[in-house]
Amino acid sequence: MNVREEARKMKLCAPALAASSMERRNAALEKIAEGLQNNKERIFAANREDMKAAEEAGIQTAVLKRLKYDEAKMQDGIAGIRELITLPDPVGRVLLSRELDEGLELRRISCPIGVIGVIFEARPDALVQISSLCIKSGNCAILKGGKETTFTNRVLFEIIRESVLAAGMPEGCLLQVEQHNEIDELLACDRDVDLLIPRGSNAFVRYIMENTKIPVMGHSSGICHVYVDETVDEEQAIPVIVDAKIQYAAACNAAETLLVNRKIAANFLPKAAKALRDAGVSLRGTEEAEKIIDLDGVMGEDDFATEYNDLIMSVKLVEDVQEAVDHINRFGSHHTDCILTTDDERAEYFMQMVDSAGVYRNCSTRFADGYRYGFGAEVGISTGKLHARGPVGLEGLVTYKYRLCGHGQIVADYASGKKTFHHRDL
Numbered sequence: 001m002n003v004r005e006e007a008r009k010m011k012l013c014a015p016a017l018a019a020s021s022m023e024r025r026n027a028a029l030e031k032i033a034e035g036l037q038n039n040k041e042r043i044f045a046a047n048r049e050d051m052k053a054a055e056e057a058g059i060q061t062a063v064l065k066r067l068k069y070d071e072a073k074m075q076d077g078i079a080g081i082r083e084l085i086t087l088p089d090p091v092g093r094v095l096l097s098r099e100l101d102e103g104l105e106l107r108r109i110s111c112p113i114g115v116i117g118v119i120f121e122a123r124p125d126a127l128v129q130i131s132s133l134c135i136k137s138g139n140c141a142i143l144k145g146g147k148e149t150t151f152t153n154r155v156l157f158e159i160i161r162e163s164v165l166a167a168g169m170p171e172g173c174l175l176q177v178e179q180h181n182e183i184d185e186l187l188a189c190d191r192d193v194d195l196l197i198p199r200g201s202n203a204f205v206r207y208i209m210e211n212t213k214i215p216v217m218g219h220s221s222g223i224c225h226v227y228v229d230e231t232v233d234e235e236q237a238i239p240v241i242v243d244a245k246i247q248y249a250a251a252c253n254a255a256e257t258l259l260v261n262r263k264i265a266a267n268f269l270p271k272a273a274k275a276l277r278d279a280g281v282s283l284r285g286t287e288e289a290e291k292i293i294d295l296d297g298v299m300g301e302d303d304f305a306t307e308y309n310d311l312i313m314s315v316k317l318v319e320d321v322q323e324a325v326d327h328i329n330r331f332g333s334h335h336t337d338c339i340l341t342t343d344d345e346r347a348e349y350f351m352q353m354v355d356s357a358g359v360y361r362n363c364s365t366r367f368a369d370g371y372r373y374g375f376g377a378e379v380g381i382s383t384g385k386l387h388a389r390g391p392v393g394l395e396g397l398v399t400y401k402y403r404l405c406g407h408g409q410i411v412a413d414y415a416s417g418k419k420t421f422h423h424r425d426l
Contacts, residue, residue: 003142003185004192006175010115010140011192013170018112018138020169022089028135028167033081035163036128039155040074046151047124054122054148062250062309067148069124076371077128084136084376090394091138097426101419104406105426110398112138114194117186118379119208121200122146127153129370129377131160131174136376137397142175142193144183154178187212197380197392217392219383221307222252223333224365227324227350229341230261234268236362237340238275243364244338246279250309252381253336253358253368257304257314259324260289265317269293276313285315304331321346325353332356334383336368357383357390 036043047069054067096108116139120126127145134141145153157176164174177186186193190213198208198218209216226241244255260269273283273293284297295315304314304327318324321339328337336358339350351359358368368391370378375393382388388396413419 001177001182003177003182004189006172007115007142007186007189007192009172010142010175013172014112014114014140016170017140017173018091018114020138022091024168025089025136025138026085028164028169029081029085029132031163031167032128032132032135032160033078035159036074036078036156039159040071043069043074043124043152043155043159044071046155047149049151050149059148060310063122063148065248065250066121066123067146067152069152073125077125077377080129080371080377081132083371083374084132084394087136087376087394090136090398095400099424099426100404100421101409101414102422104404104409107403107405108400109403110400113397113399115140115142115192116195116197116379116397117142117144117189117193117214118197119144119183119186119199120146120197120380122148124149124152124156126199127156128160130379131157133377133379133394133397135164135169135173137394139397140170140173140175142177142186144177144186147178147180150178184211187214190214199380217380217382217384217386217388217396219252219333219335219381221333222254222335222381223257223305223307223331224253224255224335224368225257225259225324225328225332225337226255226365227259227318227321227328227337227339228261228264228268228272229321229324229339229343229346230263231343231346232261232264232268232340233342233362234271237268238272240338240340240362240364241272242275242279242281244366245276245281245313246311247364247366249311251366252307253365254309255313255338255365256306256308257316257327257331259316259318259327261324262317262319265289265292269315269317273315280311282312283315284312286317288317289315307333321350322353325350329353329355335381336360336365338363338365357381 093110098106118130161174193214196214196216198205269292282296284299285295334356337354337356338360347361370391370393378391
């Protein structure tokens with residue numbers, strides 16, 4: 001496949017998809033949901049091939065968990081699509097309406113970004129989420145999944161593409177690339193691809209950013225923290241900590257570091273450590289923490305910039321909320337961080353000062369998810385600050401254009417003072 005040529009064709013068909021009605025886009029989503037349900041045994045058979053190959057290759061447990069696509073993940077995906085259908089159309093919204101002068105009206109209207117390239121990890125459910133979000137938001141999509149999911153993604157893409165074409169979507173609105181060398185071809189398509197969203201390791205995302213002229217949106221790692229303040233409600237806090245670590249340890253929003261206020265560490269930390277160990281979590285930490293609990297490894301300061309994606313957690317004691325914030329802003333990935341406290345003032349300080357896309361109080365970091373936010377799943381998490389931040393749902397996949405309608409007005413009249421603007425919001 002010539003990726004550049006296919007991207008060029010997609011750029012030409014992008015306006016047709018952008019102009020499609022919400023009813024037609026929703027019909028395409030419904031057909032995707034039906035297609036997944038009607039072909040589930042075929043999908044599961046392909047996934048078994050991928051799982052077998054991955055196990056034989058000695059793929060790590062965290063990747064295997066992401067790779068597995070079973071009935072539960074499929075039904076979650078279908079539920080996400082059905083919720084997406086119920087969401088309002090993000091395209092064509094009037095964001096500003098202003099009369100510059102009599103008969104000269106300016107409007108800012110939301111519109112799709114255009115052609116989006118998404119390079120994502122070995123998660124079949126990600127392909128379903130990403131393609132559905134792109135269709136709902138009127139964007140063409142070039143999709144590249146991890147090689148470990150080759151068979152599953154191939155079948156899923158075929159079903160999804162057939163579904164959207166059956167609903168009347170443009171022929172070239174979706175494209176799947178499978179070969180690793182095609183990533184470099186995609187990176188060179190800066191004239192035709194409007195946005196890249198890479199999902200993967202820090203090194204991978206950095207490679208994408210440094211080797212393309214296409215704007216890049218995404219996150220490179222998920223080093224999330226839970227800070228336990230001295231005013232914590234212990235009974236409430238421990239289940240939150242355990243959930244943040246183990247509910248899905250391979251996820252980017254799983255907590256990697258537990259920060260505990262020194263004033264309560266001697267009493268609280270052993271209880272938290274027992275609950276985590278009972279859940280299968282291995283604990284690493286500082287020499288100071290080791291004086292209170294048994295650790296599976298002592299850490300140096302720079303080790304706290306580690307993302308485990310596994311049942312391992314770092315532990316450190318801090319003096320107060322300010323030291324916790326300083327640690328998070330230094331070692332975190334600006335993804336999602338939480339404070340456990342009953343003190344409103346400390347909670348507000350934490351939520352104001354932590355420089356992350358998600359700042360939480362008294363709840364698990366695992367809530368950082370487009371589906372849980374009601375976005376109808378997500379195309380990824382953005383830890384940057386431009387355009388979109390946090391879980392990127394429909395609103396993060398649209399931009400806007402200005403429409404100015406007049407009756408023969410010319411700038412010379414305003415430059416000479418013959419006419420003046422009155423800028424009246426409509």
